[in-house]
Amino acid sequence: MSDAEFVVEGVTKRYDAVTALSSVSVAVRPGTVHGLVGPNGSGKTTLFHLLSGLARPTDGRIDRPDVPVGVGFQTPRFYPDLTVRENLSVFRSFAADPPPESWTETLLEELRLEPAAHRTASDLSGGFRTKLDLALAMVKRPTYLLLDEPLTDVDDHSRRRIVSFLAEYPGDDRCVVVSTHNVEAFGEAFDRVTVLVDGTVAFDGEVAEDALAQYRAALE
Template identity: 40%
Template sequence: MILARCEGAARTFGSGAAATVALQPTDCEVRAGDRIALVGPSGSGKSTLVHLLAGLDAPTVGTVHRDADPIGVVFQGPSLLDPLTVVENVELPLLLAGEDDARARALAALERLQLRDLAEKLPEEISGGQAQRVAVARALVRGPRMILADEPTGQLDHVSAERVIDVLLAAADHAGAALVVSTHDPVVAARLDTRWKMASGRLSLEVPTWPR
């Protein structure tokens, strides 16, 4: 089952002489059960493609079709809301969607990631690795059919990075969800089955796999 499809989707920022083409016209599909590593250097267009697939941005030309609801998104940088406690951050997507049992489901998501004891702490009171795992819990709390993670380990040490990837893979397996992880880390990419490569805004779907 196709969960998301780009058909000639491209994204340009700015206009005229100052225009920057972040993503060239792109055709790709994300299917249920996919485990995709989106690899390439910083500035190659990985984040732009992830944002289009997630519906966080719209293509300048072309179309993006989505048949995945809900979608879970994990960002690279700090994304927790500072005034809210850990559990309040995790339950926020449920509250915004008007879903029931938000607090209980948020606590259960934290429990699965072994973060239950941090529930009442503020983001400033936890480590960077813990904050990223809380962000993962928030992305997974609604049981998404597609999980998109944009450089989720880019600011983490090796141990924390491995733990985040473990959690993402386990959550995708548990929910039967597709998982797309953008990364420039070959160790992270080696954990996923399929490689998409970005270079100068162009996507290549057939590239050599990273050695396992």
């Protein structure tokens, strides 16, 4: 195990009488775009919450590297009374070693947030709210970027641009983890996928040429 890996080993998560995850083991490594995929109710969001520290396992263990982590949520979270640019400035200030301000400008451009930069966040449409939440997750340029359904309400052009941007983000020392049921949109970007079905791992490994076909085969 590398010190830079997220390692989930033999993890079970129960909510009262419901077992959301059962004996799940996964390693998430730098240099990859890693998909946590599966149908609704498969346990992928529970695993995402465990990785992000929002929940604790009932059994098993999770080893988290001591590196910066950014998290984007299915329901966007931001300061509603601040503008897009003000939100980015505030979240950037939380970093112990913030990246140059030029990174903020890159996010505004690549995520197509520039037209809304001076708008109050509470006035944004659903798509712009999603893109703002993504920008806030990335503004500290984290080593691990954890995203839960990051394409919700986003138009087709922005969707393709976002996927392309995320595919280029890891380099050799960063990682993007995407929890989604939309395998088709991310298929070409994924280097590795963990397919969850009914709280267990149906497949975990590198992506073949056709990620969608690989995903469907794991569901059979």
